[in-house]
Amino acid sequence: MFGTQNHPDKRLAEYRSNLTGIKHRYRLTPMRPRPNQPITVHVTTSGGIPYDVVRCWINETAFDLGADKTEWSALEWRYVQHWQRKIPPQPSGTLLNYRLGGRVAGSDTWIFADNQARTKSAATEFAIAIDDYEIPEWARTAVIYHIFLDRFYPGDDVPWKKPTNLSGFFGGTLRGAIQKLDYIQSLGCNAVWLSPLFASPSHHGYDATDYDTVEPRLGTNAELHELIAEAHRRGIRVIMDFVANHWSNRHPTFQAAQQDADSAYREWYTWHRWPDEYASFFGVKGMPQLNLMHKPARDALLACAQRWLRAGIDGYRLDYAPGPPRLFWAEFRKACKSVNSDAFLFGEVVSHSEVIASYLPHFDGCLDFLLADALRKTFALETWTLQAFEAFLAAHENYFPGGFALPAFLDNHDMTRILYLAKEDKAKVRLAALVLFTLPGAPILYNGTEVGLSQRNPLGRFEEARLPTPWGDAQDKTLLAYFRRLGELRSQFPELSSSKREIAHLNINTGTYAYHRGPVLVALNTSRVPRTLNMAVPNLSDTAQELLNGHPVEVSGDVVRISLPAQSGAFIA
Structure with a gap:
């Protein structure tokens, strides 16, 4: 899930790199500055270079930071100097651009954070949008259904195609998605996230050739507009997968840039050696990376994002x-919110909490890969104990401010299906899903997970996790009913998205665990034998019942008693 970050030596290298040189890494107080609020900028310096001045430039105005605390790094076996400075409050609507640099002591040489450039023009350009926008209220209580379009549903009376390999086209369409909106609504989902749907040569669509036209295999622009209208008629929000970093090498702008050295589009890309060597998405030549420090390229994407919001x-x-650079995301936030202040913007940042939190000034939230990893390790793989899970969860919930959304999930199109990870044990999936649906982050349900879709082989390639969604008798109806009930309960108890969680019971020897949030008590038995839990839970209603599986529950004063079969859970309210 975390790529090179899975390896301790890579994590150590990142940690050491973050200590070396002059570094800012979007360390601000507060983490998301608001209008007319003082902003403290934080910088560290370390390594073999002494600095006598650290400076912040905002446009042409310069502010010198003051030396703050000095820390000893036992790992690096040297000192780390902290610097900070309050910069003036900024009015709402400001796009704050700034650079940071340090003067090497006894010289006129400057080195700039974070890229260690030696000239200000080449320095990292930091940027944040100053505004009062909060997470959209609808996003706080969202239950999101993730549709991977080519693999979701081809349409009524339309058979799946039979490509020769998993990279081929299976035939899912927008018409099929429209026809399944009632099904999605029956799961308690009030939002859909559509995989990339623009013109593209691939089944996944992350290599688009035209951001204004729907891929003909999937449908038409008219059908996309119909899907939006039909979803809205049902109270379902529509979230689009937006790819800003790269697109297809068949995109007309790239074709023009590659064929003509004088093309106006040449600067839209970063060329190592024109015309055949260029920056691309993880070295994939079919996905050239956009140079989003080039304003015309930025403006084209911003205009596209605004057009679809207006649609x-x-x-x-x-x-x-x-x-993409943070300058782009600051402008993206401002551009999108100016069209629709209720637009929900959340990023795919597959990293640790410190990196995720650095996006607080740019996004409404980020996908919660850390929680997904914890859920999978605890309930599917069982490599984490319940104690380890609770330790993680307690810290994780306290780390991020309440104004930052963390949509959570069990699996997605780029990772092993949770059922396959659990060795086809659906009881493990049910336990993980119960926890997912009773934590604050908006639950995301990847199409097929709710009906027992697994995969054939280990994840040697992403396509293994993208098999077509089964329908009709091929679905596990019992599991489907379970997910529908979870969605119903999530909707019935909106406190689940906001109430503070408190642990009620934890016993790693018996494999039992419980917590309560507002009026809801969640209890789990992960062991392979029946267990009875006796818990002290203040303020639970005397008439509380187990609403998920119908297990008998006794409430006497502040004491709750429930007997749980092996590998089962309870939702008590």
Whole structure:
């Protein structure tokens, strides 16, 4: 899930790199500055270079930071100097651009954060949008259904195609998605996230050739507008997958840039050696990376995002968010919110909490890969104990401010299906899903997970996790009913998206665990034998019942008693 970050030596290298040189890494107080609020900028310096001045430039105005605390790094076996400075409050609507640099002591040489450039013009350009926008209220209580279009549903009376390999086209369409909106609504989902749907040569669509035209295999622009209208008629929001970092090498602008050295589009890309060597998405030549420090390229994407918001799209899942520069994301936030202040913008940032939190000034939230990893390790793989899970969860919930959304999930199109990970044990999936649906982050349900879709082989390639969604008798109706009930309960108890969670019971020897949030008590038995839990839970209603599986529950004063079969859970309210 975390790529090179899975390896301790890579994590150590990142940690050491973050300590070396002059670094800012979007360390601000507060983490998301508001209008007319003082902003403290934080910088560290370390390594073999002494600095006598650290400076912040905002346009042509310079502010010198003051030396703050000095820390000893036992790992690096040297000191780390902290610097900070309050900069003036900024009015609402400001796009704050700034650079930071340090003067090497005894010289006129400057080194700039974070890229260690030696000239200000080449320095990292930091940027944040100053505004009062909060997470859209609808996003706080969202239950999101993730549709991977080519693999979701081809349409009524339309058979699946039979490609020769998993990279081929299976035939899912927008018409099929429209016809299944009632099904999605029956799951308690009030939002859909559509995989990329623009013109593209691939089944996944993350390599688009035209951001204004729907891929003909999937349908038409008219059908996309129909889907938006039909979803809205049902109270379902529509989230589009927006890829800003890269697109197809068949995109007309790239074709023009590659064929003509004098093309106006040449600067839209970063060329190592024109015309055949260029920056691309993880070295994939078919996905050239856009140079979003080039204003015309930025403006083209911003205009596209605004057009689709005006067409009724309710938000964007922002693919590979660490790829584009923060200047782009600051402008993106401002551009999108100016069209629809209720648009939900959340990023795909597959990293640790410190990196995720650095996106607070740019997004409404980020996908919660850390929680997904914890859920999978605890309930599917069982490599984490319940104690380890609770330790993670307690810290995780306290780390991020309440104004930052963390949509959560069990699996997605780029990772092993949770059922396959659990060795086809659906009881493990049910336990993980119960926890997912009773934590604050908006639950995301990847199409097929709710009906027992697994995969044939280990995840040697992403396509293994993208098998077509089964329908009719091929679905596990019992599991489907379970997910529908979870969705219903999530809707019935909106406190689940906001109430503070408190642990009620934890016993790693018996494999039992419980917590309560507002009026809801969640209890789990992960062991392979029946267990009875006796818990002290203040303020639970004397008439509380187990609403998920119908297990008998006794409430006497502040004491709750429930007997749970092996590998089962309870939702008590």
